[in-house]
Amino acid sequence: MESRYNPAEIEEKWQTAWDAQGLDQTLEDPSKPKFYALSMFPYPSGNLHMGHVRNYTITDVIARVQRMRGYRVLHPMGWDAFGLPAENAAIDRGIAPAKWTYQNVAQMRAQLKRLGLSYDWDREVTTCSPDYYKWTQWIFLQFFQAGLAYQKEAAVNWDPIDQTVLANEQVDSEGKSWRSGAKVERRLLKQWFLKITDYAEQLLQDLNQLDGWPERVRLMQENWIGKSTGAEVVFKTEAGDDLTVYTTRPDTLWGATFMVLSPEHPLVDKLTTPAQSAAVAAYKAEAADKSEIDRTAEDREKTGVWTGSYAINPVNGEQIPVWIADYVLMGYGTGAIMAVPAHDQRDFEFARKFGLKVKVVVQPEGETLDGDTMTVAHAGEGVMVHSGPLDGIPAGKGAGQSVEAAVKWLEANGKGKGTANYRLRDWLISRQRYWGCPIPVVHCPSCGTVPVPDDQLPVTLPEQVEFSGRGPSPLAKLENWVNVPCPSCGEPAKRETDTMDTFICSSWYFLRYPDARNESAAFDPAKTNDWMPVDQYVGGIEHAILHLLYSRFFTKVLRDRHLLNFDEPFKRLLTQGMVQAAAYKNPVTGKYIAPADIADLSDPRDPATGDRLEVVFEKMSKSKYNGIDPKDVLEKYGADTARMFILFKAPPEKDLEWDDADVEGQFRFLNRVWRLVTEFQASGAKPQGSGELTKPEKDLRRAIHTAIKEITEDLEGDYQFNTAVSELMKLSNALNDAPCKESPVYAEGIETLLALLAPFAPHIAEELWHLLGHADSVHHHAWPVADPEALVVDEIPLVIQIMGKTRGTIQVPAGADAQTLEQLATESELAQRYIEGKTIKKVVVVPGKLVNFVVQ
Known part of the structure; x- marks a missing residue:
């Protein structure tokens, strides 16, 4: 047995053995509960970065723990392989995108295997392969x-x-x-x-089912879907055409003094009079070159052109001019709005610029607004005025307020209908x-x-x-x-x-994994319905809208095509934080400086300007010279150390700051575990039971089962891997300090340490497990279960004070009453050293904490 921990040797050994044994193949056993653990599959760029390492390590620990807990686990991997980066890279290098992509897939697959990730590679999918995109089509x-x-x-x-x-x-x-x-x-x-x-409505409402998702992600999707409620109202043009508008404030229809159409609205050309045709054509061409972001910017000066035509306001019969303006988008609502400048700031600015009428229909309490003298729109509360049937009603959207009353009136009079609208396109x-x-x-x-x-x-x-x-x-x-x-x-x-769009490929890949080799269908509904939904999905927050929203949409459509029997694809979602590293930035020029170009890192200065550099932690990037290559870490420390650091440094949802000292610290910890187990094995100790446990044995067993309890809870809740690793360290220290190394309890502790360590550092745990004489894999071992009796504290420390000054502690039975504690304290050797020859005037007992002697 190698006396020194050699990660390179044991990791290659066990990765080869696991592959030969098929250790990570999915167990198809309907008698066991299922667990589907999934990381968002990567684009095959050719090289892993530390963000990949973090994502995949997190999911791997979850998958390994669930296997040990008796679940049949599906833990697959694949490649989001179509897309522009491969095409552009291939063009730049003069090779076919397919060749470039498959080279990168092979390279990244090998890198992933070096991390010891427990993937079922028999279920690998590649979206650019015809056997996959046949089913995308x-x-x-x-x-x-x-x-x-x-x-x-x-x-x-x-x-x-x-x-x-x-x-x-x-x-x-x-x-x-x-x-x-x-x-x-x-x-x-x-x-x-x-x-x-x-x-849209289903995607919005079913967010309520996703209580296992971060609230931040649910809110991002809710805002993107962007539901609003209001009414559709039909205005008539002079030529008799219908101009339908959507408004969230139908109560202000009586204050509409002009209409605005999107330049792309299909009625623009028909409404444009000969006198205005040149101006309208020029404006349409100008608007076509602007993005939606530019057109709708709040701080941008309003522009527009009158079509020369008028429409009739259906609620009061007033004739109002029809304009076009680029701040109205054809993709939202109906591409036409009724403008109420007295109560909408954007409309107010437009009206003031072009000399259009401003009519007040909501008067705030205690004020009298005048449309001719107003300097800003009033969008707040008040009472409806100059609004026919709504006069005197409180303005607002609640029950009994003006919006509700307006919708009822419009529907009753055939002027419009209540409806909902969505920002989603x-x-x-x-x-x-x-x-x-x-x-x-x-x-x-x-x-x-x-x-x-x-x-x-x-x-x-x-x-x-x-x-x-x-x-x-x-x-x-x-x-x-x-x-x-x-x-x-x-x-x-x-x-x-x-x-x-390549997001089509990633909107259903998780449905293919349960039946990845099916040549006659995208998937067998029975198999996919059995494994789905994904129990734990792990990936970046940057996919909160694009990928996650599209995947939810696909799932609902395929459900309605009677292929799936569930509503949502991902039961729980973990969005891991970024991996950041120190970068050296010149605060004057904003440029980043490579560490190799800095003469003295203890006093970093820009070699070109002499400016003192700031040390900032930012996402790893070549342009910031702060990238850490996983290959270098694996070669120096091994995969288990890299995994332990990634898990220990920060909670998974938080950003992680790379620190070489902390990496080295995890390497030292694994070396301590190595020595602890090899020394135990080399001692040849054959633990024998001796009936009643001694106090050191009870203390050690309590430490063992406390570790089981705490680590299990850390992995069941919000996946607090960092505190779980801390508990592993505590258990290691308890075993190292235990005086009962020939006890069966010590042997129990050594095996428990390896079982608990296995999901985090799978290679070293497997090696040491077999060193102890086990024939089967530690990853087939049942997850340890805490014994409640072992957690019971028999004795507790009791502080002894003399005249309020602490002199030490003694051990006393847990739960002892005040009288017993006073007796035990008085008779203790510690107390006798200080009270002998003195008169005890008073004894103050705080049960479970201290005994204070007042002496003379």
């Missing part, structure tokens, strides 16, 4: 058949660098692309959409790039859009293509691929050349 056709997939011309977000459209969710708050960082442009293109808006899934799942439809001049029959799936993505930079997809140039007979009539037709 089949699922798309399920949406198409249900009327949930459609194609239309729309103003879309265009990424000028990646040369493709983006969904609204992929544009950040500054109007930039989520991936390239480019300023997004607006273009009018024919695109494919999924009708996620049909499920239909999901734009078309991408004008190559490396993605082909959309399985054919465009026929006679039959229109025709789905590819199931027996002709997959529509295979051709791998022999030529790229001409980061431009349009080369698919359109492949005539042999594009030109096909119509599946319906047999006449010449053309394939769709757009590919799907």
Whole structure:
């Protein structure tokens, strides 16, 4: 037996053995309860980073503990392998995206295996493989058949660098692309959409089921769905056309003094008079170049153009002008608003700029507002005035207030109806790039859009293509691929050349794992329904809206297609914090300096300017020179140390600051465990029971079962791995300090330490477990259960004081009454040393704490 802990040797040994034994294969035993543990699968970039290590280690500990607790566990891994990064990287390197992707998959798979992660690799999925995307296409056709997939011309977000459209969710708050960082442009293109808006209310209401999710994530989804309630009201144009508006304040209809349409509204051209046509055309062109973020910015000066036409306010018959302005979006509500400048600041600013009427319909208590002299809109409380049937009613949305009264009046008089609206827009899934799942439809001049029959799936993505930079997809140039007979009539037709958003692939992958080798279906509903929903999902907060919302949507649609029998895909969600490391930043220039370029790290200065540098902890990044390569850590310390540090340094939901000293500390701890067990084994001790336990044995057994209890609770609640590792250290120290090393209790403690350590540091635990003579794996051992009797404290320390000054402690029976404590304290050798020869005037007893002698 190697006397020194050698992680490289034992980790390779056990990874090979586990693979040969099939140790981590999923147990299909219906007699056992199921547990589905899942990390968000990675994009195969080729290299693991510390964020990956943290995510996958957390999930692995959860999976290993649940196996030891008697569950059948599904713990799979796969690759989110389509997408622009692979295509762009392949273009830059002059190789095929498929070759680049599969090379990266192989490299990352090997890196993951070095971490000792207990994946069932027989269930591995790769989204760019035809045996996977065949079923992505089949699922798309399920949406198409249900009327949930459609194609239309729309103003879309265009990424000028990646040369493709983006969904609204992929544009950040500054109007930039989520991936390239480019300023997004607006273009009018024919695109494919999924009708996620049909499920807006379900997606909102079912957030109430997700009590195992962080409240922050649920709130982010609720805000993104963005439900509001109000009314739809129809205004008539002079030509008799209907102009429908949605408003959350129908009570203020009597104060509407103009209307505003989105420049993209279909009635704009019809409403524009000849005199205004040039101005309207110029404004429409200008608005088309702006992003939604730019158009709706609160601090931006309002712009607009009058169409030259009027509409009739249905509640009072007043004629009001119809304008267009870019702050109104076609994608929200109906693309038209009724403007009430007295009670909406945006409308007020617009009215004042263009000299439009301001009419007060809500008077605050104790004031008299005048529309001609107001300097700011009044959006607060008050009483309705100049509002016909609503006069005198309190303004607001509660019961008996003006909004409720307005909706009732509109419906009773056929002027409008109460309704709800959502910020959520239909999901734009078309991408004008190559490396993605082909959309399985054919465009026929006679039959229109025709789905590819199931027996002709997959529509295979051709791998022999030529790229001409980061431009349009080369698919359109492949005539042999594009030109096909119509599946319906047999006449010449053309394939769709757009590919799907890669979030389509990740919206159902978790449904494939339970039946990953099925060649005849996306999954067997019986198998997937058995394993789903995922019991514990682990991934980054950055996916709170995109991936998680889309996955919930897919689940509900497939449920309604009678393929699934559950509402939500992920029962519990853990969003782990980032891994940060120290970076050296020049506070004057904002530049980051590589540590290698700094002469003295104890007094870091910019070598170019001499400025003193700030040491800041930030997310690891090459540009900040603070990246830590997992490979270096594994080679120096081993996978078990890396895992222990990741788990110990911070609670999983918090950001983790990398510290080499703490990594070294975990390595020393594992070395102490190694010595503790090897010395016990080398001693040849054969513990024998001797009846009643001695006090040291009772104390050690209490420490053992306290560790079991505390660690189990840490892993059952909010996964406080850091405190669980602390308990492992306490148990190790208790064993090291125990004077009863030949006792059966000590042997129990050694084995319990290894069993508790196994999920955290699986390799060293396995090695030492076998060293103790076990033939089976420690990972097959049952999770230890705390013995309540062992936790009972027989004796407690009692403080002895003389004249209020502490002199020491004695051990007394737990629960002893005051009279017994006084007697024991008085008779103790400790007290006698101080009271001998003195007169005891008074004895003060605080049961369970202290005895104080007042002496003369």
